[in-house]
Amino acid sequence: MATPAMYGLYDEPEAAQRAYSELQRAGVSAQEITVISAEPFEAFEFSQRDHSLLLFRLAAVGGLGGFILAVWLVTGTSRAWPINVGGMPIVAWWPYLVIIFELTMLSAILTTVASLLITSGLPSRVDSLYDPAVSDGKILVGVPLTSQRAPDAIRDALDAGGAVAVKTTEFRN
Amino acid sequence: MTEDLLRPLLTTSWRFYVLVVVLVGIVMLGVGAFAYQVNQGIGVWGLNWPVFWAFDITNFVFWIGISHAGTLISAILRLVNAGWRRPVTRCAEVITAFALMIGAMFPIVHLGRPWLFFWLMPYPTERQIWPNFRSPLVWDFFAISTYLTGSLLFLYLPTIPDFALVRDRTTGFRRRIYGALALGWRGTTKQWHRLESAMQIMAIAIIPVAVSVHTIVSFDFSMAIVPMWHSTIFGPYFVAGAIFSGIAALIIAMAALRKFLHLEAYLHPVHFENLGKLLLMMSLLWGYFVFAERLTTWYGNDSAEMSVFWATQRGPYTPLYVTMVICNFVLPLLILSFRKFRTVAGCVIASCGVVVGMWLERFLIIVPTLSHKYLSYSWGSYRPRIPEILLLIATFGAMGLLYTLFSKFVPIISIWELKVGEQPELTEPVETSDEAATLWRTHP
Numbered sequence: 001m002a003t004p005a006m007y008g009l010y011d012e013p014e015a016a017q018r019a020y021s022e023l024q025r026a027g028v029s030a031q032e033i034t035v036i037s038a039e040p041f042e043a044f045e046f047s048q049r050d051h052s053l054l055l056f057r058l059a060a061v062g063g064l065g066g067f068i069l070a071v072w073l074v075t076g077t078s079r080a081w082p083i084n085v086g087g088m089p090i091v092a093w094w095p096y097l098v099i100i101f102e103l104t105m106l107s108a109i110l111t112t113v114a115s116l117l118i119t120s121g122l123p124s125r126v127d128s129l130y131d132p133a134v135s136d137g138k139i140l141v142g143v144p145l146t147s148q149r150a151p152d153a154i155r156d157a158l159d160a161g162g163a164v165a166v167k168t169t170e171f172r173n
Numbered sequence: 174m175t176e177d178l179l180r181p182l183l184t185t186s187w188r189f190y191v192l193v194v195v196l197v198g199i200v201m202l203g204v205g206a207f208a209y210q211v212n213q214g215i216g217v218w219g220l221n222w223p224v225f226w227a228f229d230i231t232n233f234v235f236w237i238g239i240s241h242a243g244t245l246i247s248a249i250l251r252l253v254n255a256g257w258r259r260p261v262t263r264c265a266e267v268i269t270a271f272a273l274m275i276g277a278m279f280p281i282v283h284l285g286r287p288w289l290f291f292w293l294m295p296y297p298t299e300r301q302i303w304p305n306f307r308s309p310l311v312w313d314f315f316a317i318s319t320y321l322t323g324s325l326l327f328l329y330l331p332t333i334p335d336f337a338l339v340r341d342r343t344t345g346f347r348r349r350i351y352g353a354l355a356l357g358w359r360g361t362t363k364q365w366h367r368l369e370s371a372m373q374i375m376a377i378a379i380i381p382v383a384v385s386v387h388t389i390v391s392f393d394f395s396m397a398i399v400p401m402w403h404s405t406i407f408g409p410y411f412v413a414g415a416i417f418s419g420i421a422a423l424i425i426a427m428a429a430l431r432k433f434l435h436l437e438a439y440l441h442p443v444h445f446e447n448l449g450k451l452l453l454m455m456s457l458l459w460g461y462f463v464f465a466e467r468l469t470t471w472y473g474n475d476s477a478e479m480s481v482f483w484a485t486q487r488g489p490y491t492p493l494y495v496t497m498v499i500c501n502f503v504l505p506l507l508i509l510s511f512r513k514f515r516t517v518a519g520c521v522i523a524s525c526g527v528v529v530g531m532w533l534e535r536f537l538i539i540v541p542t543l544s545h546k547y548l549s550y551s552w553g554s555y556r557p558r559i560p561e562i563l564l565l566i567a568t569f570g571a572m573g574l575l576y577t578l579f580s581k582f583v584p585i586i587s588i589w590e591l592k593v594g595e596q597p598e599l600t601e602p603v604e605t606s607d608e609a610a611t612l613w614r615t616h617p
Contacts, residue, residue, distance in 0.1 A: 039596075040593060078306065092307050099311070109322065110322070120361075134359070135338045137175070
């Protein structure tokens with residue numbers, strides 16, 4: 001279902017920050033405000049939310065999963081098909097550590113990438129809230145328009161930030 | 174900046190086509206040599222008893238070593254948050270991806286019947302081949318696969334925002350292609366945080382993997398009870414050599430990009446100077462390893478090892494050995510020790526020497542040993558033939574071709590990372606209260 005939205009485009013992160021603050025003053029919660037830019041602006045408040053250690057935790061879980069899988073693979077296959085190689089034990093831990101290490105790291109890496117894609121909503125639909133002007137360096141600050149929210153108040157807040165343009169659009173969640 | 178860095182993607186000069194034709198020609202020489210080898214059999218190479226590994230395995234080890242330029246160096250620079258890394262990282266990561274592909278090809282090229290390469294794959298079949306996890310060749314498979322997968326992802330992830338930039342500037346078919354590669358990236362704060370977290374994790378994970386890859390390549394030799402191979406120094410020696418040759422390759426690639434894509438505004442002399450210092454440090458480390466290895470062998474005076482030792486010091490391989498030492502140690506030391514010589518040209522000359530020297534080093538690890546095994550009745554010699562030489566030349570052509578095509582279709586410098594690097598430094602911490610007046614960043 002299409003959701004109407006209003007957004008402003010800003011030349012500078014300071015202007016985007018002003019709009020962000022004005023929107024909050026107008027009663028819009030931080031979670032409802034979308035800020036889109038062509039580069040990260042770590043030094044601004046609008047960029048301070050959404051920090052999470054989730055990816056690190058998932059990578060650790062993925063690495064653990066890879067470790068267990070690798071141990072199962074090397075011990076299980078060796079026992080299922082025992083071959084005598086140079087008098088080494090059938091389950092020879094020293095050489096197996098190499099395989100276990102590689103599979104642990106591979107699993108952690110793949111889990112990280114999968115987590116990144118899933119938690120970032122990628123691949124995403126092309127009709128999400130977006131303006132190609134972002135690629136030209138503009139910063140987009142947008143808010144969904146709900147029936148309880150006066151569009152004029154949102155427009156005022158976006159204008160107060162110093163928007164170079166304020167637009168309305170529809171996007172799909 | 175964006176327009177400048179996207180210029181190679183959006184405009185094409187005739188020089189690009191000429192370069193591609195020349196490089197394709199060089200690659201075709203190698204393809205022709207390989208076709209001849211497949212048709213006539215591996216006997217067209219100079220391999221013969223007792224030297225069954227020579228140019229092919231030298232190329233394998235050399236290119237896997239070159240691959241250490243990218244991901245490893247990029248990951249280290251990311252973790253230490255070196256500001257000067259920003260224009261360098263992608264140039265480096267691309268080398269890893271292509272060098273690994275070229276290197277990993279050689280175990281297959283080297284097979285007498287390369288069309289039966291799938292017989293190498295360890296899976297239960299009627300041939301009763303089963304994974305032997307105790308074999309260093311199986312370790313190679315796992316290590317190189319992991320490193321290649323990790324490196325490709327490490328290259329791709331920070332490219333996604335740049336693909337989105339290109340998507341928004343193109344139309345038609347190109348827009349669809351870049352749109353698919355951008356995965357619908359918009360640049361929300363959440364996406365930026367997740368991307369940066371993912372890159373941090375990848376950097377942490379890829380460093381030990383990169384070290385393990387060349388250690389395991391060294392295990393292909395050091396696990397064998399063969400004179401001058403069965404050595405505990407081989408792991409770190411190979412890793413140091415790989416980073417050494419990798420930095421040299423990176424300097425050459427950056428200089429070529431700077432010259433041909435007119436990236437002087439982004440790849441500054443200071444980048445070359447910093448990489449030149451790293452190259453000098455690795456040259457000293459390489460010299461230390463060679464000295465430690467040679468001194469230990471000489472002092473031990475084991476007859477089997479000494480026969481290999483003297484083959485490189487006073488025997489048929491001496492000219493190659495001396496060339497290697499000059500290229501890897503003397504030349505970098507003479508050029509890079511002096512600040513006034515650590516220019517772009519100086520670094521490139523030293524790097525070219527190191528690339529040649531490191532290829533010779535790989536060759537001198539393999540061939541003298543195989544031609545001087547324990548008993549003198551099994552001694553032999555090796556002389557390369559034209560198909561092998563053409564294959565070697567073609568690998569450089571393939572690297573150049575892949576690199577040229579990549580820099581044509583993908584921004585070779587990470588645009589968004591460069592922009593972040595240009596953001597002014599904070600003079601005081603950012604407040605996060607609701608008061609608008611305290612929210613803004615203070616510029617210096």
